[in-house]
Amino acid sequence: MERSEFNNGLRAGLSIAIGYFPVALTFGLLAKTTGLSLFEATAMSIFVFAGASQYISLSLITAGVDPLLIVMNTFIVNIRHFLMTASLNEKMQPAPKPIKAAYAFGVTDETFSVIATSKQDKVSSAHAFGVIAIAYGSWVVFTALGHVIGANLPLFLQAAMSIALYALFIALLVPSMKGNRKVVLLASVAALLHCFFYYTELLSTGWAILASTLLSSIIIELVYSKYGRAPIPVVEKEES
Template structure:
């Protein structure tokens, strides 16, 4: 019986690894770019790898770099990344209904690896998701992100100094690239971006850059959501 259980766990883990390969490949260019920009921001290779090891959240890490670039304090960076990642609470709660019962310690361990991509792959899997499957998916995704972050930094170190300095522009280009497609689909995103920009301009007159960004993000999100139209109306406007 124990041999059968062990074989099942091994099979689940292998299935998770196979499912995680596509995520790992998708992470490669993003992690490489993160490493390059981290180098241009002033982080050492060890600091870059450590951030990926401890944070493992692409959007938050990119935002942290942009905040570091303007001299934002540690607390403001932590608060901002917390706000950005608060959706992970909902994803983890949803996934907890689908995964098999297991020791809370194991669940806490693989919960660290829940990202938009690992959640999506696990959530659409038919039936109950085993612990072995979760670890298989997350180990591949996590390894790809951390390793390629370091590789990106090393590659950045070999680039000419002028090119390294110009890489910081890529950070803002990436945010624009993420924002524009959303703006085309949903009018509310345009209002949200505009409100956040206006709030940040006002708050930066009497607050530090970091706190102005944090407060502008919160105020804009709350105000726009409060005055937002119903989903049906939003769909009609977007269409």
């Protein structure tokens, strides 16, 4: 019973593993161009397992941002998982706390979406472990592979690669912007605030990103709650 539940989880998670392939590969490539060793890059995927914040940390490392600020930015970007595990808690079968604490590590935007939309009324811990195991395996293995490939790229390509991170951010943002004015506003206000902090040299990069993100999220939410519009659902299409 437990074993077949785990296998069902593996099958359900296969689409995530395939989806992670290019994203993890790109992360490995970029980590290489940022100057991380194979060991350092793979370790980040092993211990953090949160794509967006891993990518962000690369751009902050390149900008020479204080490591403590990188950690704070990681926190701000990843507190959204709080929402996901809070809602997942309703969907999961009761289990001892150490078991729940263990699969909590593997809750990403994608594993959350797959587990939360599962047809079963209540999802077993074994099923969740299956989904997470295959997604996590793909994330770690393809990070390492991407780093190895990155070491063998010609120079003119490595120069063009410097845009990759931003192209990825744009690719993540644009689908959510379509037909959703709130998302457009959130991104634009944060972008304008960051430009303001950048050109006035009021704050350094790490603080500026932190402040623009929080200010935009709070201002737009206050405006929307004042005019009584429904909040947008939790982001679905974003890597790990």
